[in-house]
Amino acid sequence: MSGYEHSDPFDEGRLPVGSIHRLHYEQYGKPDGKPVVYLHGGPGGHTQKSNTSYFNPSIYRVILLDQRGTGKSQPAPEIRENTTPDLVADIEALRVHLKIPKWHLVYGGSWGSTLALLYAQAYPDVVGSLVIWGIFTTSKAEIDWFRGPIGATTIFPEAFEAFVNHLPPEERGDLTGNYYKRLTCDDHATRVAAAREWNRWDLSIGSLTTDETTFKQLDDEEWSVPHAVLEAHYSVNDFWLEDGQIMKEGNLAKMRHIPVTIIQGRYDMVCPPQKAWELHKALPKSKLIWIPDAGHTPKEPGTRIKLLEACDDLAIQDFGA
Known part of the structure; x- marks a missing residue:
């Protein structure tokens, strides 16, 4: 499975946030399709057109976002007004700006999985589903x-x-x-x-x-x-974040109604697989898929195949608006 080919973005822009930042975003796929936001890794990564390949363009409206201080967002690199709460709030600001009632899917890996989980805990009513890989919850143990x-x-x-x-x-x-x-x-x-x-x-x-x-x-x-x-x-x-904040019972309770697909390389040396297992056990509507011959990167064949399958499975479901 090589993934989906997308045409050039049908829309792109820069959203002002805070006093100095302007977030670059691009939209691909079906303009009235099921909205998915792609949360890149890092901190300090950025998006590129190839990130859209997980999502069927005849079904999904794909939004790529460069986080504060990275990629095409301005200014970059920039550490002022650049914190985790800022990034979580930016995802919500983008949803409101694009007039999206509810995300059909929030997708993120590594640091992107951190933001996806934090966003789902902060705004659980506007998240239809999660696909997360290379789980990172920022604990001291990790x-x-x-x-x-x-x-x-x-x-x-x-x-x-x-x-x-x-x-x-x-x-x-x-x-x-x-x-x-x-x-x-x-x-x-x-x-x-x-x-x-x-x-x-x-x-x-x-x-x-x-x-x-x-x-x-x-x-x-x-x-x-x-x-x-x-x-x-x-x-x-x-x-x-407080040590263990994402995994606290009160925070997990806020998102227990959300279907979550967790994909984890068995030999991930960056984000130890133990955390993916703990998260799966704590979320009754989660599905954990182990990749027996993979490390951290989603480019490894087994991981990529399962990410594509997960996004295809969710494409045909309805989580309401």
């Missing part, structure tokens, strides 16, 4: 797995050592904080070098296997710097 002493760092020791060794010995006690200082300093060369190494670690553990093409993105400064800056910005601020 962060420790990603960059702590026990977790992915023990499985990819050579890649993590390279990440650590970019910093001088006296700065290695606070990797995220000292990378952040470099990523936000005034010296352009320092920022670019830090971004390359920050993102190299991400890419090293992002898929089941890597090859020479995996790291080509590191040469794209327009991707590398915003991605690293925003990801570090959110990390040093604990994502502006």
Whole structure:
């Protein structure tokens, strides 16, 4: 299953939010179709036309959104007025702006899954369904797995050592904080070098296997710097969430009526699969699909197939307006 081909967007624009940000969005597919919003990863990722390939253009109205400070949104990269509550509120502002009564589907992976869950908990009455993959709830346990002493760092020791060794010995006690200082300093060369190494670690553990093409993105400064800056910005601020906030009983209760499809690579080294299992057990209307031969990226064949199938299954359902 290669996915769906979409024509050029039938609409695009920039939505002013806050005092400095203008969010870039694009609409594809059927103008009066079932609305789906695509929430990209990161923080610091962005959307591209290929993200529409999961959605049947004869059924879906597909909205791509570049989050604050990334992609074609302006200004970028920008960390001012850029917090998790801001991003959640932006999704709702876009829905209102586009006069969409209710999202048929909210789709997100990795950091996008975080935003999808937070949005569903904040605005449960306007979410028809969720498709989320590579589950990330920002808990301390997940962060420790990603960059702590026990977790992915023990499985990819050579890649993590390279990440650590970019910093001088006296700065290695606070990797995220000292990378952040470099990523936000005034010296352009320092920022670019830090971004390359920050993102190299991400890419090293992002898929089941890597090859020479995996790291080509590191040469794209327009991707590398915003991605690293925003990801570090959110990390040093604990994502502006309490530890375990998404998984609290009161918050989960708000979204228990929403059908949720969870797709998780069994060997995801970025977002440990334990959290997908916990989320599935906590949501009675959820379906968990394990991908036995996949890591984190949705580009891996098994994950991609199941994402396409999930969106096709939901396309024929009716969640009301």
